[in-house]
Amino acid sequence: MSQFQGIIFDFNGVLWWDSPLQERSWREFSAAVRGTPFSDAEIAIHVHGRNNRHTLEYLTGRALSAGEVAQLTDEKEARYRQLCLALGADFRLSPGAEALLDSLIAHRIPHTIATASGRGNLDFFIDCLQLDRWFDPAQLVYDDGTRPGKPAPDIYLQAARCLGLAPGQCVVVEDSRAGLAAAHAAGIGHLIALGPRADHARLAALPGVSTVVESLQEVSVEQLFL
Numbered sequence: 001m002s003q004f005q006g007i008i009f010d011f012n013g014v015l016w017w018d019s020p021l022q023e024r025s026w027r028e029f030s031a032a033v034r035g036t037p038f039s040d041a042e043i044a045i046h047v048h049g050r051n052n053r054h055t056l057e058y059l060t061g062r063a064l065s066a067g068e069v070a071q072l073t074d075e076k077e078a079r080y081r082q083l084c085l086a087l088g089a090d091f092r093l094s095p096g097a098e099a100l101l102d103s104l105i106a107h108r109i110p111h112t113i114a115t116a117s118g119r120g121n122l123d124f125f126i127d128c129l130q131l132d133r134w135f136d137p138a139q140l141v142y143d144d145g146t147r148p149g150k151p152a153p154d155i156y157l158q159a160a161r162c163l164g165l166a167p168g169q170c171v172v173v174e175d176s177r178a179g180l181a182a183a184h185a186a187g188i189g190h191l192i193a194l195g196p197r198a199d200h201a202r203l204a205a206l207p208g209v210s211t212v213v214e215s216l217q218e219v220s221v222e223q224l225f226l
Contacts, residue, residue, distance in 0.1 A: 002224060002225050002226065003168075003169065003189060004169060004170065004171050004189055004190055004224055004225055005109075005110065005163075005165050005169040005170070005225070006109060006110035006111060006112075006160075006163040006165045006169060006170050006171070007104065007109060007110075007111045007170065007171040007172070007173070007224070007225075008111070008112055008113070008114050008156060008159045008160070008163070008170055008171070008172045008173075008183075008188075009111070009112070009113050009114070009172075009173050010049075010113075010114060010115060010172070010173060010174045010175060010176070010179050011113050011115035011117060011125065012115065012116070012117060013048070013175035013176060013194070014094065014173050014174065014175050014194055014216070015093055015094055015097050015113070015216075016093060016094060016125065016129065017094045018084065019048070019175075021080060021083045021084060022047065022048075022080065023038075023043050023047070024083060025076060025077075025079040025080040025083060026038050026043065026047050026055070026076070027043075028079060029059075029075070029076045029079060030042075030059055033059055033060065033072075034059060034060075038059075042058075044177070046058045046059075048175075048176040048177070048178065049116060049150045049151070049174075049175075049176030049177060049178030049179040049182075050116060050149055050150065050178055051116045051118075051143040051149030051150070052069060052072075052073045052076070052077075052116075052118060052143065053069050053143075053145070053149065054149055056068075056069055056072050056073070056076075060072075066145065069145075073118060073120070074120070077118070077120055077121055080121070081121070081124055084124075084128070085128075091128060091129075092129065093129060094215060094216055095215045095216065095217055096215050096216035096217030096218070096219070097216045099217075100216045100217075100219055100221065101133075101134040102134075103221040104134070104221055105134060107221055107225065107226065109221060109225050110163040110164070110165065111134075111135070111163075112135060112136075112139045112140060112141065112159050112162055112163055113131075113135060113140045113141065113142075113159075114141045114155045114156055114158070114159040114172075115140070115141070115142050115143070116142075116143050116149055116150055116155075116178075116179075117142055117143060118142060118143045118144075119142060119143075119144065122140060122142045126140075139162045139163070141155055141158050141159045141162060143155075149178075150176070150178040150179045150181070150182035151177075151178040151179070151181035151182045151185065152182060152185070153182050153183075153185035153186035153187075154182075154186075155182060156170075156172060156182055156183050156186035156188060157186050160186070160188075167186045167187040167188050167189065168187055168188070168189040169189055170188050170189055170190075171188070171189065171190040171191075171192060171224055172188045172190070172191050172192065173192045173194055173216070173219065174191065174192070174193060174194065175193070175194045175195055177206070180193055180203075180206050180208070180209060181206075181207070183208065184206075184207050184208030184209075188208070190210045190211070190224070191208045191209050191210050191211075192209075192210065192211045192212070192213060192219060193206065193209045193211070193212045193213075194212075194213050194214070194215070194216070195212070195214070196214065197214055200212045200214075
């Protein structure tokens with residue numbers, strides 16, 4: 001039997017390939033707030049894998065109250081959700097995701113999501129993408145404002161607890177540098193980095209990365225867990 005007993009997915013960029021939409025909505029929001037859009041470097045460091053408090057405090061250049069974070073988050077995420085809905089039938093889970101999730105259920109492998117998204121976006125994804133077909137919504141871990149965001153390990157430690165497993169018994173699938181660092185810091189047993197083939201050498205060199213894939217079509221339940 002494999003030493004790995006459960007799997008935790010990042011959401012944005014893994015189960016839902018939305019990086020272009022996130023980047024566009026943040027660039028537009030940055031332009032509205034400070035007069036200039038985020039640069040590519042800012043997107044890489046301060047957006048991907050980060051929670052909204054981090055990105056908004058970077059954008060505004062100051063500490064924000066919980067109320068300010070909530071207001072600015074609502075404004076930014078309204079832009080993002082409009083972009084998602086405008087995709088129509090193309091607003092769907094990433095290649096291989098449904099088959100992988102079906103296989104996890106068939107083999108009774110514990111699984112959950114650990115996302116930097118807030119509650120509003122999580123509810124939006126559950127509703128629009130029918131995530132409750134595969135996940136127990138009560139077990140999904142999201143940015144609720146009570147823990148440090150990625151690259152701190154807290155979100156993955158919490159996700160492992162939700163599955164009733166030690167971090168070393170868990171597999172994580174991540175795409176961002178911050179998320180990969182968080183999973184590694186949490187002591188995750190097997191870390192799968194997902195990204196385009198051109199990024200594979202860079203991803204493979206990051207601390208703790210065990211496997212690099214281009215899509216979830218390359219993730220095998222049989223090889224990992226059986």
